Amino acid sequence: MKSAPSLAFKDVSFSYEEKHHDSPLIFEKMSLSVNENEFVVILGPSGSGKSTFFRLASGLEQPDSGQISIRGKEMKERLGEVGYMPQKGLLLPWRTVMENGRLPLEIKGVPKKEAEEKVKDYIDKFGLKGTENKLPHQLSGGMQQRVSFLRAMLSGSDILLLDEPFSALDSLTRFMMQEWLLTQWHQWPKTIIFITHDIEEAIFLADRILVLTQKTRKKALAEIPVPLPRPRTDEVRITPTFMKLKEKLLKEMRGEV
Template sequence: MSEGKLVLDGLHKTYPGLPVLDGVAFDVAPGEFVSVIGPSGCGKSTLFDVIAGLERPDAGRVIVDGEDTTGRVEPFAYMPQRDLLFPWRTVLDNTTLGLEVAGMSKKAARERARPLFAPFGLAGFETARPHELSGGMRQRAALLRTVVQDRAVLLLDEPFGALDSLTRTDMQTWLEGVRAGYGWTVLLITHDIREAVFLSDRVVVLAPRPTYVQQEVLVDLPRPRTVEMITSARFAAVEEELLAALRGSGLRGSGRKPPRAD
């Protein structure tokens, strides 16, 4: 797998009568976990579609490890909000689906996926069907299906949004623990500020549509993160900074973009 440095270089996207992306630009370093938050309808999902090569931008580039990958899907593994597990396939065969679509034989795909079942908390469920799994286990299976493709960058679009509060917290804690051992480069869309703080090295705050990067907030908290940290003053301070950014910090409605660093 390549290093996974992602650069978004001034992405613009307009649909007929609807400008959505207005020069979105930021970087994600190899092994970094970056979350994207912003007002509802600001264009987060459109941004992910452009990054993942599902939509082409009107202007700007997506660059991975120095190579222009605009409009290409190969560098990315994309996990949507719904797990999209096929009920007629076993859990193992669901996790290998992306590899099979890419041309790998079923036997080779299974051999690659099996070693991940234990660290993903799914050992013993290889031959189960999706309906036999809890909500958290289904999401772990969906994430396994994503990471087993061994792509440079993981794109996670509200992966825990459909889970109940307790299961969501458990999944956040599990993801925080497991990602440290793999060095994934991750870009996460979330509406949950606390989730963004808990999981991220940095949080990108998007402005209302047509969107641009309004602010980037460094999450200067030690790893591994624990649930107990959520009640700390440092955690609360980052949350408050993000809330202030979402409120616009005086920029929303001003008609002006924040100054860019030269």
């Protein structure tokens, strides 16, 4: 039997200020569904509503109309159901890297020593060695982003919402983190919904790309499957299929389709 979709939006409409009748609709009767263990990328230009989509999915905002379901059940309280890495406002400023990192484990009641060992393992893999006792303001933007990403990965949820997790990284570190994320996903399948405005990042990672533009957010999102074999390595970036997809997505983003 096919399992229920991890996340489904049905006819979801949303604007930030209902009371202002002139406030623009961000989404109008938007429907989509993401399957269990699927890797979906939401691609779109700045201001197209990508982060708003996550605020709705995670329950920080409620739709004006329509339904949002998680694992096949309509749910109003969604915050505890997903591992969410927001675009900003990520780390508690008074807690060290280690203390921020172990937060999701602390909440679940994992003993401190065990939690710290787990975090330590990630800290090393994420190139954050030596930062354990530093406070967020003592780190670079890219390092802060990696701590926040680490925390979302440790949430243990089988549905991860990642809002531009690698945007502040240099391209080399970014490629490494992309490969790391795919390796993790192959080892421990999860449903991943990943926001980016980087076309190549979208193609490299996704099973399916949903393109969000000012035009599409008022109806169904443009949906583009990525027929590249897995596991994917860097060589895939220079294949004809990859190039063709890039061209197609560029057109979609510009609204030429």
